[in-house]
Amino acid sequence: MMRKENMVILKKSPIAQDTIEMVLENKYISNTAVPGQFLHLQLKGHMLRRPISISQVDEHAETVTILFKVVGSGTKELASYPIGNSIDVLGPSGNGFPLEPKANSTILIIGGGIGVPPLYYLARKLKEQQVNIVSVLGFQTKESVFYEEKFAELGRTIIVTNDGSYGRKGFVTNVLDDVSSIDCYYSCGPLPMLQAITAQMAGKHGYISLEERMGCGVGACFACVIPTDDCGGYKKICKDGPVFPAQEVQLV
C-alpha cells in the first residue's frame, strides 16, 4: 500500500547523457515495492508531483534506485538536490508487472530510452525465478545508452540506437524478429514504440508500462486515463497501471 514517506538521497550519479541515477533510502518503500511501481515525488516550487519508476530495490540496504532524464523544470530541480537531502514521496504507487513466468520459460524485455529503468528491477526478479531473459534496449544515440552490462549479466542483450552510433542501427522493432520463441514480453518506452511493439507482437502474451502527465497520482483526479475500448471503458494509469496486459488498453 502506498504511503507518504520521506526518502533520503544516498547516492547520485550521471549515468548517461542528461540521465541521473539516484539511490534513495526508505525502509517501508524498499520493503514493499514490486517491479513496475513508481514513486510520486514532491519537488520544491512545483504544484504537481513527478512520477518516476523504480529501477532497483535493495531490501537489505533499504534503498530504492531511480533513473530519470533531465528534460524539464521538475527533473532539473530533482537533479539539483544534494546527497543527504530528504524528498517527500508517495509510494510505492500503482500496480507492477506480474511475476508469473515459470522457471526455464523465456521472456523478452523491450525497453526504450527512459522506459528501460523499471524493466531492470523486473529482469532481476525474474532471474531469481530462473526465467531466461532476452533484452532488447533502444536508445537515441551512443551517449544515451545505460545499463547494458547490468542487463547482459541477466541474459542475452541487444542494444539498438536510432542513429546507429552504438549497437545495431534503427528501432527496437527492427530486431524483434531475430529473437526466437518467447513465452511473454514486457515493454516500457515512448508511446510510438509501444504502439509498434504491440502491433508486431499481436497474439503474444505481454505487458506494457505506460506514462502520462499525472495530477494526484492516487486515482482521484482522472488526469491519466487510457481507453480500454470504444465504448467509454477506461483505466487509470496511476492507480490501475502503470502496467497493463498489452491487449487491455488502446494506445491512441
Next chain:
Amino acid sequence: MSLAIELPGLSLKNPIMPASGCFGFGREYSQFYDLNKLGAIVMKAATMEPRFGNPTPRVAETAAGMLNAIGLQNPGVSSIIENEVPFLASFSTPIIANIAGSTLEEYVEVAKAFNEAGDVTALELNISCPNVKEGGIQFGTDPKMAAKVTERVKKASNLPVYVKLSPNVSDIGTMAKAVELAGADGLSMINTLTGMQMHLSAKRPLLANKTGGLSGPAIKPVAIRMIYEVKKQVNIPIIGMGGVVNAEDALEFLLAGASAVAVGTANFQNPYVCIEIIEQLPKTLAAYGFNSVNDAIGKGICS
C-alpha cells in the same frame, strides 16, 4: 474551540471539505485518513450518462498552479448512486453531490436521481465547468440561464442547492444575485479560470483540449476578491475555494465572507492537506483573536 458551522441543510463539524473533482469519490483518500474528520465530502461531478471526458494530456503544471481539462469524466449518476454513495454514506460526514449537464433537462434529471436516492445531503450545481463543449459554462455566464437552471433544480429536489459560480464572467455579483433570487440556498465559488499553456517543442497547446481550468495558489487572490464582492451583495452563505493550501488561507477566505472552505489542487500535492488544515485551524483562529469559525466570517469586509 468550536469549528462547527451551520449552513442551509448542512451541519458541518468543521468548515473544511475537499473540492469537487479533486477527491474523486473519496475512496483513494480514505486510505490516507478517516473521512469522518472532514466537514463534508464533495463528490466529482455527475452527469446523466457516463462520460469519458477529454483526450490526454489533461493536466499541465503552471507557476503556482495547474491547468486541467478532464472534461467531466464520470460513470453517470445511476452508477454513482449504486457504487459510490453507499461507501461515502458509511461515514458520518455530509455528502454534497456536484451535478452537471449539457441541457436544462439533464440537470433536473440528475438532481432528481440524487434526491430520490437518499444519503446525499446537498447539491452543488456545477454551471461553471470550462472544459466541456456544450452546456456547463453557458449556464454559468448568462444570469438568466443560471437563474433558470437553479429554479428548475430547486423544484426538482428537496435538497439544498449550492450554485458553483464561474470566475470567467465580467460581473460575478450579477450572477450571484440572479441565482439567489432563483432560490439558491448558497453559493460555491470559485471554479477554475480558463487558461492555456503552449508546449514549446510541439509548438501547440499542451493540453489536448487546448484550454483548461487554472487552479491552485495562483488563483487565490481572484477567489478572495470575488467572494468579498459577492458577500456584500447577497444574503446566502458562500463555500469558498481557490488555491487554499493551509489554515491561514482558509482564514483569509472566512474573512472575505466565506462560511466554509473547500480545498482542491492542494490534495494532489499533500493527500493529508484537508485534515492538517482542520487540525491547525483552531490555533490559527485563536492567533488572530477569533473564538470560533462563525466569529471570523466576513470580518475582513470594510464598509
